[in-house]
Amino acid sequence: MNNNQMPAGDILGASLPHISGNFGNIFHSDNYDHYRSAVKETLDLVGTFLHRNDKPFSGIEAKEMKGMVQQIDLNQKLSSYQELLQEVDTIYVKHATAFHLPQYVAHLNCPIVIPALAGEILVSAINSSQDTYDQSAGGTFMERKLIDWTAEQLGYSAETSDGVFTAGGSQSNLMGLVMMRDCFSQKRYNHNIKLDGLPQEAGRFRIFVSDKSHFSNLKNASIMGLGEKCIVKVPTDERFCMDISLLKKYIKREEQLGNIPIGIVATAGTTDFGNVDPLEDIANIAEQYNIWMHVDAAYGCALLLSEKYRHLLNGIERADSVTIDYHKSFFQPISSSAFIVKNKRELRILKHHADYLNPAEMDEEEIPAQINKSIIQSTRRFDALKLWFTLRMMGKEQLSEYTDTVIDLTKDVASMINENADFELLSDTDLSVLVFRYIRTDIEDLNALNQYIKMKLFYSGEVLVASTKVDGNFYLKFTFLNPITTTEDVHQILNKIKAHGEDFSTAN
Template sequence: MSTTAYAGPQPVQDRLLPVKETYKDIFHEGAAAEYEKAMAGARELVLNFLQHNRQPFSGVSAAELKAAFAAVDFDTPLPDYDSLFNEVQELYVKHATAFHLPAYIAHLNCPVVIPAVAAEVLIAAINSSQDTWDQSAGGTLMEQQLISWTAREIGFGPLADGVFTAGGSQSNLMGLLLARDYYAATHGNHNIKQHGLPVDASRYRIFLSEKAHFSNHKGAALLGLGEQALVEIKTDERFRMDPELLEAAIIRELQQGNIPIAIVATAGTTDFGNLDPLAEAGRLAAKYNLWYHIDAAYGCGLLLTEKYRSLLNGIETAHSVTIDYHKSFFQPISSSAFIVKDKQYLRLLRMHVDYLNPKDEDYDDLNQINKSIMQSTRRFDALKLWCTLRLMGKQQLGVYTETIIETAEKAAEVIALDPELELLSYSDMGVILFRYAPESHKTADLDALNQYIKKAMFNSGKVLVASTRVNGVFHLKFTMLNPLTTLDDVHFILRTIKQHGAAWRR
């Protein structure tokens, strides 16, 4: 029997097995050349996407693209990277929506900053999982430090904590879940995690604006409360939750024998870019002893700017806050967070299992899975924000946010003064709703006219705008999240809208 001690794994080139060809596609120490070749091809695709795109969409039809996909055979691999990237170019990159172009002014998609894109390469290659300390030591501390930084920007104290999430919808679900479980635990000594919903859960009530994000409705359904638990509050002329109506609704539900448990305020509505009265809602939450959650998925960008930070006054009174870095911090998808004022609240989510985070190996509360819901394996998305802040700083991001808001203000004025357009509302941030409604079309079906304009522009691919209905009326929507968009770009988009409107035939 040999007594030679095991010296650890040997470099690939020193092993006897012919691993170079057999395992050349696996990311390991012997695949550096293959990695370099793959990255060079991907880099070339990205550069072509940047340098040759002149409009935000190709205009391809669904039927045309489906026909191209029908020819793909997964049982027959492609021979090389050139073939692979040519296929990806034709099926995906060529038709990908270019959010960085000023003529894209549709949804809440921001252009991304380059330090975060570089971080994506590291994230994918090293492939850390953020659920436990033993899977991502430095990554865990990076994430926790960014959570602490964000909490301080919100105005929370040293007890604050949180976790990165897949997006604002997941963070909003976590806010509702903690509101539900916290009420049951503190008012009825009932553990929902162990025993399910209490008998009085059907009387739980959550108050939110009628313009709040749909994820709250889906979250209430997933939590077993049902949409009937949501009490929608009418908004003012700027589509912001009316605090007087909010308090009246709380009193009414109490009189009816129901149980108010939470208020959800929105800092930056999807359809209007406006903020609910955060301080007033927080005052009412405190008065009636309710959980206070703020959905700042969009409005979180205001944390970056001195000039407009006051719009978020009152956010510091919340129990929990939703943050979407991939909306207003110019980060690639996905990069979001759920922040709580007191880390003790997150204990409602904690669950131990021996194969992942046993109680005897809690690593000084460094296992991030203790703070998340149904997301064990989780990407190291925090690295993107880390690289962004360390290289660019908060101030530069704040300048971008200020530029967007100021351009949106000027764009709204242009629309308001144009006799062929009808502006619906001004925005706190960058969402503008309006209609093409020239005097010559006053007797026309303006909904049909504006629907035609949006569809015609989408089919051409040259300009992409969004739309929504307000009180049943169809409106075109600008969502401004690009600091590169200028007033000249806005004038070009409006001219394009008018050109398509003039071509409409009733």
């Protein structure tokens, strides 16, 4: 080594500025030991959460939980991470819902995979913002690569499609409806809503959804200034999928009333029943009327991973746009979602320029800006990195195995319920949701019976199931997203339901 040269480590150390003053909590090379220690102690609490919990919920009542949190004085700082973690354990971790346990069969909360959690460390620590290239660099192209990959799974061309990661399915659905509205106005009336606001005809715009579609359609229509009246709910068939014959009738009826169909939202995996609307038939009708087709596949996107069940999404490749929720069906931590559009030129309708972010003169090919595709987020986390970690460590095939396992389990459980005279199954499912109720011939009010069962399970914390109402009647609901769950686990859950159901008369 030349006498004038320094070892590589010394060169690196010499090139870094050192922090002076009371800034030991800033994420910086000088404070790495502090960061590492804090993460290690927090990781120990995560381990406690995993090993301590043998049921999905503590059963604590909201009133008690509120009182525990309210007594904390946020103006008084704590003296150590040990003290902090003890406090957080008391008011949060001990009572946090354990989605990873097989006794959790309630909502669309998936267990998460370890590679994604590893990615989360980098996402939070480096804290890139995905709105512009100068804040993200490689993250920009990694996100775009994952959007292209997802588009290919849908059957789109990566060359002509595009999209962006979002905060969740409701936001993606909002983007779908905005695109539907604005593209229709541009093509039909040469009217630019972004510049000129809603056209006079907007009060007569109509969007068709099934009566089992996600509630975000109504909220989004309100946000867009169209009002909930623009959402036309089409009745469903015996499997709770959009009735195609009625869709045609409803479109004709609205036209006869002087209203203007602008698009259809198909649901690929309803929240309550997990069934997929007839996508090919809906695509035919959308093409016939030359209107936009958006598919809400926030839940059903799991089928993209499966060779065994992928056919249930046939026709999705004909949609103009699709909602994807990786944090429902790709085993990702919240949040991780995307909005995908078939024709990337359509996304230009969302673009706004800001001189400090994406000035109009900037060459998008040379310096890409993801903010051009985002509707309501400027600063945006690099959530795509978690999916990148997952695919690179696990591959599509292992994710597919998880998905197939969950769907196969659901089919087995459906048979178990159908064969048990104590239960009534309302419908089969394309995915992994079963709506059912416990029945007793000596009890007239089955709604009260099943409400009682749900609350007893909830406050015992031993099992968490969901519920819904169909035609005014109260039903229990299983949502399976955990490939670890077995038929024996579900058998035990059904026995607990039955045991509480047998106690109903005594308790009432």
